[in-house]
Amino acid sequence: MEHLQSHRAEMITIAVALVAVVGATAYYYYLTKKPKGCLDPQQFKEFKLVKRTQLSHNVAKFKFALPTPTSVLGLPIGQHMSCRGKDSLGDEVVKPYTPTTLDSDVGYFELVIKMYPQGRMSHHFREMCEGDYLAVKGPKGRFKYQPNQVRAFGMLAGGTGITPMFQVARAILENPDDKTIVHLIYANVTYEDILLKDELDNLASSFPNRFSVYYVLNQPPEGWEGGVGYVTKEMIQTVCPSPAPDIQILRCGPPLMNKAMAAHLDNLGYAAQMQFQF
Numbered sequence: 317m318e319h320l321q322s323h324r325a326e327m328i329t330i331a332v333a334l335v336a337v338v339g340a341t342a343y344y345y346y347l348t349k350k351p352k353g354c355l356d357p358q359q360f361k362e363f364k365l366v367k368r369t370q371l372s373h374n375v376a377k378f379k380f381a382l383p384t385p386t387s388v389l390g391l392p393i394g395q396h397m398s399c400r401g402k403d404s405l406g407d408e409v410v411k412p413y414t415p416t417t418l419d420s421d422v423g424y425f426e427l428v429i430k431m432y433p434q435g436r437m438s439h440h441f442r443e444m445c446e447g448d449y450l451a452v453k454g455p456k457g458r459f460k461y462q463p464n465q466v467r468a469f470g471m472l473a474g475g476t477g478i479t480p481m482f483q484v485a486r487a488i489l490e491n492p493d494d495k496t497i498v499h500l501i502y503a504n505v506t507y508e509d510i511l512l513k514d515e516l517d518n519l520a521s522s523f524p525n526r527f528s529v530y531y532v533l534n535q536p537p538e539g540w541e542g543g544v545g546y547v548t549k550e551m552i553q554t555v556c557p558s559p560a561p562d563i564q565i566l567r568c569g570p571p572l573m574n575k576a577m578a579a580h581l582d583n584l585g586y587a588a589q590m591q592f593q594f
């Protein structure tokens with residue numbers, strides 16, 4: 317009888333321990349589980365345009381709602397998505413875009429789009445009205461980012477190539493555990509072409525020891541104090557971190573600029589693994 321009782325007590329102890337372990341595991345999983353993203357790499361999903369804000373004559377910010385107010389897009393930092401639309405002839409067109417928002421911006425994502433007069437996807441965005449849906453597929457891209465994976469980033473952006481840079485810079489600076497330093501050179505034709513200028517200047521004033529931006533213009537206005545002409549080797553040398561195993565220089569701009577920047581970086585001694593093109 318005594319033996320039976322002690323056996324029962326043992327069984328109860330084991331059962332309680334098992335319940336505790338399963339409960340603790342479930343609780344840990346609940347706490348650490350990342351919310352599921354809304355993108356599908358295999359098929360296009362539709363997102364509703366809830367706000368369109370014209371930023372200049374040919375640039376607008378498009379805010380899209382996610383399925384619920386607590387949903388996250390689920391796009392890894394520095395990656396992009398394919399957006400599908402119709403050009404002026406009604407033919408399908410698919411182009412890559414990087415949101416300026418992060419997964420910390422829950423319930424929505426935003427695209428800043430420059431619309432070119434002859435651009436095929438530009439036509440689609442120009443025609444989009446609040447309430448319309450955009451077909452999006454992703455994530456796409458080779459860029460992988462872990463906090464503190466490098467000591468410093470140099471960034472060489474041209475025109476709309478600023479969007480992946482802005483996203484990466486925001487992710488770094490808004491993470492208090494990330495100590496990475498970011499130096500950006502941002503090239504445009506005119507002052508009016510500079511995208512996200514207020515946001516970039518805000519980052520520079522909020523994080524003066526960790527983020528700097530140097531603007532370069534082909535056609536500067538009178539009294540311009542930034543760089544003039546194309547981005548030169550000397551500008552890269554002055555602004556960006558010197559070649560070292562723990563730095564990386566990111567490039568994103570029109571094809572001719574990317575080519576010129578790659579040649580400058582090679583000449584300055586940046587090894588292939590110190591360079592990345594979005």
Ligand SMILES: Cc1cc2nc3c(=O)[nH]c(=O)nc-3n(C[C@H](O)[C@H](O)[C@H](O)COP(=O)(O)OP(=O)(O)OC[C@H]3O[C@@H](n4cnc5c(N)ncnc54)[C@H](O)[C@@H]3O)c2cc1C
Pocket residue numbers: 396409411412413414415427428429430431432433434435436437438439475476477479480569570594
């Ligand atoms: C990773 C990645 C992320 C991107 N993110 C963004 C983003 O967030 N916002 C954004 O607006 N764009 C972004 N782009 C650019 C975008 O993918 C398209 O190339 C752009 O919107 C033009 O497409 P389109 O079909 O309208 O023009 P197209 O039909 O391809 O081009 C028609 C004409 O438009 C002009 N044109 C097109 N692109 C450029 C250019 N870059 N510079 C100068 N003239 C040009 C040219 O005159 C060209 O002949 C990104 C590109 C990449 C690779």
